[in-house]
Amino acid sequence: MIEIKDLHKSFDDNEVLKGVDLVIPKGKTTVVIGRSGCGKSVLLKHIIGIMKPDRGEIFIEGRDIVKMKQKEIYKLRAKFGFLFQGSALFDSLAVDENIGLALKENSNMTLDEIEKVVEEKLELVGLPGAQKMKPADLSGGMKKRVSLARSLATNPEYVLYDEPTTGLDPVMADAIDDLITDLAEKLKVTSIVVTHDIFSVYDVADMVALMHEGKIYFHGTPKELVETKDKIIRNFLYRTDKRL
Ligand SMILES: Nc1ncnc2c1ncn2[C@@H]1O[C@H](COP(=O)(O)OP(=O)(O)O)[C@@H](O)[C@H]1O
Ligand SMILES: [Mg+2]
Known part of the structure; x- marks a missing residue:
């Protein structure tokens, strides 16, 4: 479980997080929505200790990451897989090399063992046999899948997605949503999905x-979200839906 308490973060006079409280239950998929620029990515970066808050606590399995030393943060980060907006593949490396890179550098696994992991993860993301392809040969959706396979290589307990469907056409976006749901079920991971795509909420969220x-402003199930009469929420849902 991840428990965020009274998290504050400003950049100069831009107050982005003004007291975020959120509990992310273990083994479930929590989707974080909100308009562009509201601080979703900033929140994710705090959860994995890339950013330090001005104030507040983030308990991961009972330990506050805000108070941890860099070394402890690195250790803890091994439990996380993340698919971030900028998490590009290395163009010069084949798919299998991209996926196995972290294992090659940070584990004692043999190349054969790594190839086994690569094979397994590629199957998991629906790209069996893509080992020798180069990123340049892949569509946007396939690149996302390979990036995801790479973030799963270390068997994370938590998987964080930052706008996983942004820039994809609706069919591919749906396929990625299906994959997120599928992985959550198969791997029993705790997932946090940041998105401004309201359809992703209905597709993947246990909690929103x-x-x-x-x-x-709101924390509940997708059903509670759509049934709410709250004006701000209705406005957000309506505006987002209309955009599509
Ligand atoms: N490293 C940074 N330095 C200064 N401002 C930042 C930084 N990262 C994010 N911000 C600001 O924080 C706000 C929230 O950004 P972000 O979390 O990326 O929004 P989004 O909800 O779209 O993911 C924006 O106003 C952005 O300009
Ligand atoms: Mg963002």
């Missing part, structure tokens, strides 16, 4: 958190 004005 809506960020608004630096706080978690």
Whole structure:
């Protein structure tokens, strides 16, 4: 379980997080939504210790990452897999080399063992046999899958996705959503998906958190979200739906 308490973060006079409280239950998929620029990515970066808050706590399995030393943060980060917006593949490396890179550098596994992991993860993301392809030969959706396979190589307990469907056409976006759901079920991981794609909420979320004005304005199930009469939430859902 991840428990975020009263998290504050400003950049100069831009107050982005103004007291975020959120509990992310283990083994479930939590989707964080909110308009562009509201601080979703900033929140994710705090969870894995890339950013330090001005104030607040983030308990991961009972330990506050905010108070950890860099060495401990690195250790803890091994439990996380992340698919971030900028997490590009190395163009010069084949798919299998991209996926196995972290294992080659940070584990004692043999090349044969690594190839086994690569094979397994490629199957998991629906790209069996793609080992020798180069990133340049892959579509946007396939690249996402390979990036995801790479983040799963270390068998993370938590998987964080930052806008996994952005830039994909609706069919591919749906396929990625299906994959997120599928992985959550198969691997029993705890997933956090940041998105401004409201359809992803209905597709993948066990729980939804809506960020608004630096706080978690709503936290509940997708059903509770659509049934709410709250004006701000209705406005957000309506505006997002209309955009599509
Ligand atoms: N490293 C940074 N330095 C300064 N400002 C930042 C930094 N990262 C994010 N911000 C600002 O924080 C706000 C929230 O950004 P972000 O979390 O990326 O929004 P989004 O909800 O779209 O993911 C934005 O105003 C952005 O400009
Ligand atoms: Mg973002």
